[in-house]
Amino acid sequence: MIRVMPSGRQNLIKKVVLWGLRIVILLYSAVTVSLIKRSIALTYTIFLIPAVIFWRGDRDVIIFIVGGILGTFGELICMKLGFWHYHYPLFKSIGLPLSLPLAWGLSSVIIGRIALIWEKDKH
Numbered sequence: 434m435i436r437v438m439p440s441g442r443q444n445l446i447k448k449v450v451l452w453g454l455r456i457v458i459l460l461y462s463a464v465t466v467s468l469i470k471r472s473i474a475l476t477y478t479i480f481l482i483p484a485v486i487f488w489r490g491d492r493d494v495i496i497f498i499v500g501g502i503l504g505t506f507g508e509l510i511c512m513k514l515g516f517w518h519y520h521y522p523l524f525k526s527i528g529l530p531l532s533l534p535l536a537w538g539l540s541s542v543i544i545g546r547i548a549l550i551w552e553k554d555k556h
Contacts, residue, residue, distance in 0.1 A: 447491075462477070468531055477539070496541050500540065500541020504541065
């Protein structure tokens with residue numbers, strides 16, 4: 434027999450998980466910006482502020498997490514195949530800079546928001 438949680442409890446759990454993910458993203462962004470070069474940190478901050486301001490839905494948080502993971506994994510594969518490498522990675526054992534998941538996550542959210550605008554214009 435399958436027990437289904439009441440919808441009120443499901444909504445509460447969903448909200449708690451998504452707010453937890455938002456806090457993790459914020460803390461990761463703060464640590465990344467504090468550990469990288471100032472010029473790069475300024476660039477991330479310039480893109481991070483509008484992205485966070487326009488994060489209207491839970492969809493953007495999920496897109497950030499999935500985009501950050503998949504984009505970083507894709508770059509890891511390309512680096513291991515020898516297509517490119519980073520000169521000053523924070524994680525020297527795998528060759529990845531700390532800011533890479535942040536860059537992929539922000540790019541995913543921005544592209545997702547632009548795609549939504551284009552989709553709305555068609556209808």
